[in-house]
Amino acid sequence: MTWLVWRRQRAALLLCAALLGGTALVLVAARLLLTGAAAELGVTACLTDRAVDCTDGGRRYELYQSFRGFQGPARAWLWVLAPIVGMIAGAGLFAREFEQRTQVFALTQATSRTRWWATGIAVTLVPVLVAVAGLTLVASWALAPFAVLYEHYRIEPVDFDLSGVLPVGSALLAFAIAAAAGLLLRNSLATIVVTVLGWTLIFFVVLYDRYDYLPAETTTTPLTDTWRGWDGDTGPGTLPRDFGFLDAAGNRIDLTTFYRHCPVPTDMRVCAPTIGAVSVYRDYQPDSNYWPLQGITTAIMIVLSALTLAAGKLRLRRVV
């Protein structure tokens, strides 16, 4: 049975392998080029140690500019690659069987519907998820010097989505939608359209809330301290979520009220105390919440994927 699924899915799986393998090669080559260029310019430390001051002179800037056109598109491609691979693997799994009516052959042999369904999913999904996990590791290694150079941190959006276990969850969700849609719609084109729309909707809803799955941490700074700016910046490696003012009792002052009294460009240090503000608070997700947030977000995707696959299985039980 494993052989038959592999044989049926061979073209799709090889396409996935080509996309993932090709991407991995490009990423490795890009890292080698970047580190080579940095060595030539004598700024290797600027790619490994964030503490090193690399702001002097034009050499770092030259390096920065040279790879600027790569890292943006590369990150965007990685962002969509995982769901694309999941969709390619899942879309043909059942939809093509129904289009060609070969399920009539398969389901009238000595194989139960459940075994046919489960084997198809397992044989296709496991290698895809392993390969996506592998690419994620390669990408983390290959993009590490880029992250230092371009000052990205893993807790930040996009970096968060491209690292850890989230790409695996993303591929799983796309696969599950495609496989279930194939069973429900029995048409490859319709399956692809529904998968793209469904994944986009679900993924963005899940991602939109991804930093709210754990309570943020808060720092408080007295108004008398030096201002650290008005952007709520909480320092490198953290993700600002909210900032504002506290009164003497520690209550948060509504920012709308605050700005009505102290419209920009009022001198805030003078104006803020006039409405009772005594300190500034900043909410943020610390770097230490990276893995818990990864785990929660991915777990949500796993549950949604399981529910989607189960819906397809229920449909298969009723109709062929």
Added chain:
Amino acid sequence: MGEGVVLRFDGVGKRFRRRWALRDCALELPRGRIAALVGPNGAGKTTAFMLASGLMRPTSGRVDVLGVDPGRSGMAAGASFVAQDKPLYRALRVDEMLRAGAVLNARGRWDTPYVLRLVDEAGVGLGERVGELSPGQRARVALALALGRRPDLLLLDEPLAELDPLARKQVMATLLAEAAETGTTVLLSSHVIADLEDSCDYLVLLRDGRVRLCGEVEELLAAHRHLTGPADSAADPGAGHVVHRSTVGRQTTALIRDTEVPPGFRAVTPTLDDLVLGYLQQEPAPTSTGSAA
């Protein structure tokens, strides 16, 4: 299930949204028969096969195949099914297709040497791509795969459709030879009565989703008479006995059942073609299952 009955429909109905494809169907297929399932397009033949193979569940009634309810348990272990369009994996080579059959029947009875022999006899190369086979070759491969399960009951939905006369003859010859050798019961559907006339000894006739006729071909033919007589004859065999009657010019022809030949009419035993056509043209259709068995 009674001794010697391999397929039974007991009050079976199947509804698709508002339309009943089958309704109150009752039939029994005894072991060892070569049975023809005939009926016009839309009569419910394919639905009957889908129910018997477990690909669909009946809306009402009960299907029993070799003691198994296929709607619950799936295809009975001792049954095989070939759908009308012979759905095989077109991208696979023939040897891969046979391997697929072996893999999917790893928990059943599968006879690889037998299948290889059948494919070899069909003159189909193992390295040929299934999608590039002629309809006749594809039908032979599909039949070989079905027979490879060493079935007690073989269900064939329009196995001869789309085949040229030579391929039809070859497929039927293979089918009958294997059925005779193995004692397999066969239920096959076809629009072409001539294909069935010399090979089938049992008949199930479906029309408008109901079984109109079911029984041994010889007994059914013996119970009917094909009449020819004057159009102005006052003789009437009785409305309940006339299956179909038509008048062209001065001549009336009729198919009658279980009654005496009225005076003035010439009576002959109908051919299978006459019998089937008579029931297909019958109107209005009675609700009786019309079993003559």
